[in-house]
Amino acid sequence: MKKLYLAPLEGVTDSIYRNTFCKYYGSVDKVYTPFISPNSTFKFTTREFKDIDPDKNDVNITVPQLLTNNEDHFLWAAAEIAALGFKEINFNLGCPSGTVVAKKKGSGLLYYPEELDMMLDSIFNRLETECAIKNAKVPNISIKTRLGKVEPEEFYEILGIYNKYPISELTIHPRIQSDYYREPIKMEFFDYAMANSKHPIVYNGDLTSINDIKLIEEEYPNVNAIMLGRGLISNPELALNYNNHDDRHELDLEKFKKFHDELLNQYIDILSGEKPVLHRMKEFWSFWQSNYTDCEKAIKKIRKANKIQEYKDYVALLLNNY
Numbered sequence: 001m002k003k004l005y006l007a008p009l010e011g012v013t014d015s016i017y018r019n020t021f022c023k024y025y026g027s028v029d030k031v032y033t034p035f036i037s038p039n040s041t042f043k044f045t046t047r048e049f050k051d052i053d054p055d056k057n058d059v060n061i062t063v064p065q066l067l068t069n070n071e072d073h074f075l076w077a078a079a080e081i082a083a084l085g086f087k088e089i090n091f092n093l094g095c096p097s098g099t100v101v102a103k104k105k106g107s108g109l110l111y112y113p114e115e116l117d118m119m120l121d122s123i124f125n126r127l128e129t130e131c132a133i134k135n136a137k138v139p140n141i142s143i144k145t146r147l148g149k150v151e152p153e154e155f156y157e158i159l160g161i162y163n164k165y166p167i168s169e170l171t172i173h174p175r176i177q178s179d180y181y182r183e184p185i186k187m188e189f190f191d192y193a194m195a196n197s198k199h200p201i202v203y204n205g206d207l208t209s210i211n212d213i214k215l216i217e218e219e220y221p222n223v224n225a226i227m228l229g230r231g232l233i234s235n236p237e238l239a240l241n242y243n244n245h246d247d248r249h250e251l252d253l254e255k256f257k258k259f260h261d262e263l264l265n266q267y268i269d270i271l272s273g274e275k276p277v278l279h280r281m282k283e284f285w286s287f288w289q290s291n292y293t294d295c296e297k298a299i300k301k302i303r304k305a306n307k308i309q310e311y312k313d314y315v316a317l318l319l320n321n322y
């Protein structure tokens, strides 16, 4: 059995989601926060801090993620986060969003290998000192990467750079920036990474069933772990069933209802107004809807609900009749 990780998804896997998911389903070895963007204010926003508040996170399995192209900003945030007790910090070198890439961040930084190299050099040279100033234990630094920005062949040089530094784990999403999350996965470059990386490798991309996970496990016995994103959000039982050797496809609806209600109630408690709560829940339904075949009408009603009571009624109608 391989270790499984819950991928970071901005707008989805916040601390409320991560904790509620772990309470009901779990079966993952690590959970990653969506990216935090440290900047020249050298301060976390209230929202950023809430998401990494050690009182609301299990620091042993939660991996905060940073998105920046500035080593001072990275080191400041890494030392702050380490001082809160987190053991690992992940560096986002994969985000494909146009605005992020235009700022040479995420997968945009991959197009500037010299800058990437210099930044990693500085991070690994200075991390110990920066942490000592804040009395923090030096955290592991892992990376989540794509193959490149324009062409997958960029990966040969990028992997050479990663190999120079003591990265604790390298998660690879085998696509380039312009592929976003849609184009076919470029497995031959993952093969190259498996053969040439000096670091433990984590596979990430397009796994939606136990069979998909098993195929990776069989094809890559040396892969260190498997990171699941959309597949695990859509079917929260995926990791649990994999670990229990349970090939079942239907969700346990009673459990899902409790999971759903607990998420909803927490968002009602912390968000002001009905709109933001509904927005959150509808975002989840864009993933969950794949579990309810032939229910397009009911799902459409949920997506159109304007009031929480209306939303609750439609969800009950769907779940009670399914």
Ligand SMILES: Cc1cc2nc3c(=O)[nH]c(=O)nc-3n(C[C@H](O)[C@H](O)[C@H](O)COP(=O)(O)O)c2cc1C
Pocket (backbone or CB within 6 Å): 007, 008, 009, 010, 011, 033, 034, 035, 065, 092, 094, 095, 144, 173, 181, 204, 205, 206, 207, 227, 228, 229, 230, 231
């Ligand atoms: C809506 C959305 C938000 C995402 N946010 C992040 C993020 O904050 N950090 C990150 O490293 N990856 C982010 N990703 C990428 C996922 O972590 C993951 O790499 C991607 O979904 C591919 O894996 P999957 O096919 O298992 O979903 C996001 C993906 C989506 C669809």
